Amino acid sequence: MGEQRSDYQEFFGKHVGFTAKCIRDRLRHELGRAGHKLSAEQAIVLVNLWHHDGSNQQMISDFLGRDKTSTTRWLDVLEKRNLVLRVTSKEDRRQNMIYATNEGKQLCESLLVVFQKIHDTALNGIDSEEVAICQDVLRRVRENMGE
Amino acid sequence: MGEQRSDYQEFFGKHVGFTAKCIRDRLRHELGRAGHKLSAEQAIVLVNLWHHDGSNQQMISDFLGRDKTSTTRWLDVLEKRNLVLRVTSKEDRRQNMIYATNEGKQLCESLLVVFQKIHDTALNGIDSEEVAICQDVLRRVRENMGE
DNA sequence: GAGCTATAGTTACATTTGCAACCGTTGATA
DNA sequence: TATCAACGGTTGCAAATGTAACTATAGCTC
Numbered sequence: 178m179g180e181q182r183s184d185y186q187e188f189f190g191k192h193v194g195f196t197a198k199c200i201r202d203r204l205r206h207e208l209g210r211a212g213h214k215l216s217a218e219q220a221i222v223l224v225n226l227w228h229h230d231g232s233n234q235q236m237i238s239d240f241l242g243r244d245k246t247s248t249t250r251w252l253d254v255l256e257k258r259n260l261v262l263r264v265t266s267k268e269d270r271r272q273n274m275i276y277a278t279n280e281g282k283q284l285c286e287s288l289l290v291v292f293q294k295i296h297d298t299a300l301n302g303i304d305s306e307e308v309a310i311c312q313d314v315l316r317r318v319r320e321n322m323g324e
Numbered sequence: 325m326g327e328q329r330s331d332y333q334e335f336f337g338k339h340v341g342f343t344a345k346c347i348r349d350r351l352r353h354e355l356g357r358a359g360h361k362l363s364a365e366q367a368i369v370l371v372n373l374w375h376h377d378g379s380n381q382q383m384i385s386d387f388l389g390r391d392k393t394s395t396t397r398w399l400d401v402l403e404k405r406n407l408v409l410r411v412t413s414k415e416d417r418r419q420n421m422i423y424a425t426n427e428g429k430q431l432c433e434s435l436l437v438v439f440q441k442i443h444d445t446a447l448n449g450i451d452s453e454e455v456a457i458c459q460d461v462l463r464r465v466r467e468n469m470g471e
Numbered sequence: 472g473a474g475c476t477a478t479a480g481t482t483a484c485a486t487t488t489g490c491a492a493c494c495g496t497t498g499a500t501a
Numbered sequence: 502t503a504t505c506a507a508c509g510g511t512t513g514c515a516a517a518t519g520t521a522a523c524t525a526t527a528g529c530t531c
Contacts, residue, residue, distance in 0.1 A: 188443050189455070190347040196462040197344035198389050199469040200337040216487085235509060242345050245488050249511060271496045271509040296335050299465045308336070310454050312459035315343040318446045322346040345527055363517085382479060396481060413472040418526045 193315070200299060207291050213284070218243070219251050223260060224288050226277045233272040260284060336373060340462070353436050360431070365390070365400045370407060371435050373424045380419040405430060 204217045222237060229240070234252065238245040252275060255261040260281035266272040276284060287302065300308055360367065369384060370391040376387070381399065385392040399422060407428035413419040415438045424432060447455055 192462045194344045197341045199466050203469050301468050307457050311458040314458035315339045319346050321448050322350050
């Protein structure tokens, strides 16, 4: 650890960042190609509701690791297109619980196909044990970064 | 491959994207804490010159995987602070060759310390063989994404 | 060398993003 | 119950970013 290196090419963060960008760009591209007029982030929010319907906005922000103002604006778009619904919680009137509409759920199903396809393409031909190790390393890096 | 999953939580891209963000945020934070008034990207451009002095702007853009307009603007900032120099190539007058000034090189050294520290922190306590597997998986994912 | 296409870099514009300040609600404490 | 700090969400603003259009140079083909 700490040996003389000094080349950005070799820094771990570069590999992670570059790969993340590849996948994100691919997602954007596939969404466009499939005719969905959604940004990658909007699609992620919607897909996320598939198993977390009724999340409030703060939960969504935390889950995506983005500012809550961004979430507000993504939901503005999704709500305007009747894909999600903001429902004020009765237990805590500060919170909006976010639900996918039927239309949203329907779109979600087709988005999940796109996500799954990219996931499978990304990992194509890679030993699943190595993928598991990779994910574990990434998880521990996040821990080390204090998250 | 392709088994029923449909939960964004489990998609590989999420782990990579989240980890990349952790590292990038940490870099921003450390740069601020160290008093360097540079964005993460500007720092990366400068550090990149350490072993690739004289790159043209297109090479820098490709290397960072970002738009060439972004590179133009990062260099505007770095040049204004006398950290880099744009030199028109004599072989091809369209190209600017980018060189770090002495001041830039000096700053670069201290930036490399920050980069190295984050790198080491990120990988702290993780078996180096597993890190190697992780990097290899990431590399193959990029290949699979067509980059 | 005229005309064409491709490339490096810049500029203009629209979009996205995060930060800070703000409002309304909640819950703890006096 | 009055006060106050904390929290969820929204808005305004400034900075960062990508796309498209543009300029200037290079190189190919006639």
